[in-house]
Amino acid sequence: MNPTIELLKSHRSIRKFTDRPVPRELLEELIRAGQAAATSSHVQAYSVIHVTNPAHREAIAELAGGQGYIARCADFLVFCADMKRPTEAAERTGARVVRGMTEQLLVASVDTALMAQNVAIAAESEGLGICYIGGIRNDPQQVSDLLGLPDHVFPVFGMCLGYPAQEPDVKPRLPVAAILKEDTYSDDREQVAAYDETMHAYYQGRKGGNKQSDWSRNLTPLFDTKLRPHMREFLVKRGFEMK
């Protein structure tokens, strides 16, 4: 196993950071590494807001469900799907632009994620820790207002960056045999059952708080309510109509 694969496999979310700042040159280098990721038709449908305003960091920490490390980490980034830049660039060349297609929402969301994952890997390769923050979608309208996001741009997730002040365990993943399927989609209940045992043992033994659960039981709160039911209306209002 080479050192890059070793690095990829050692990922765990970091939520406690030292006071050591991230040099500006390094931050820009991480973004450049992010931009080097593949992008659909070279559209580069993303923008990253570097949130330095302390009041905004506090507000986002609050609306994300009280995740104080959003306010305390060295740098906090909001990764946005951005269809404004490319559609307006095409319009300036005289193109008659169609907006609001479902496909465009997918392209921009995937572009943003590929880019962000490169930023995450680059950061970890420099000894930084990161934590994705999906909780900004608890109130994407307020986040958009704080960051002055225009139409055709929406906040997909945030990312905390900083030097780690904790060493959490790496969480076990589903067996490869569940994920990687040969030619056709195949049943994976057996692998899930085995994984539930793995996760049960993990939750009992892990550093930083054990609990009685497993993977399947842990998913209930994610699915037994309408998760973030405002997302559709929010996206439509911002120009992602999912036509």
Place this chain on the structure above:
Amino acid sequence: MNPTIELLKSHRSIRKFTDRPVPRELLEELIRAGQAAATSSHVQAYSVIHVTNPAHREAIAELAGGQGYIARCADFLVFCADMKRPTEAAERTGARVVRGMTEQLLVASVDTALMAQNVAIAAESEGLGICYIGGIRNDPQQVSDLLGLPDHVFPVFGMCLGYPAQEPDVKPRLPVAAILKEDTYSDDREQVAAYDETMHAYYQGRKGGNKQSDWSRNLTPLFDTKLRPHMREFLVKRGFEMK
């Protein structure tokens, strides 16, 4: 700059491959590296179909717009957003599951992209070349039929894998100043104009075919028609109702 960041910044899509096969153990290691990526609430909402059936590879190459390397590369993977596994796992524990939320489409698409980007980086770290294939969304229903994808699973993109038989240029990206914004979304027309000059020079000078274009002009075909207008109906039919 460390070797991992160097690797990230050297990415270019590979569309010509040698006959050298990718060992099965390496393929599984790439998937494990992929699974180590962050995942929303640990849901791991993805499956990867390893397409080995030559007739299916040919069919997908055709429907993706005549991309022959899909048939000829060492390995072809289809990355699927998978809400079937986690929702059914939750149901087996007794949860009453809500499906079809827009948020769930986002979670699964982002999870799939983060995972795939780790696979891409791991592959490139082992000297492999990769090419993402968004063209499978030209006919996602036919791809789903070929691969026997059930409801609540949809093909997001493909990926060609193999040892490179070409050495294409790295394509210039937008200036960092366009992408990375301080605290609020800011206008980037100036950076786009400078980038159009960069891309104009790139398209004139690049290996493997030059053309008269720039970034903005190149985007027209992406936006002047309803791109993949079937996506909404397809997703709704497969259980991603975007409620």
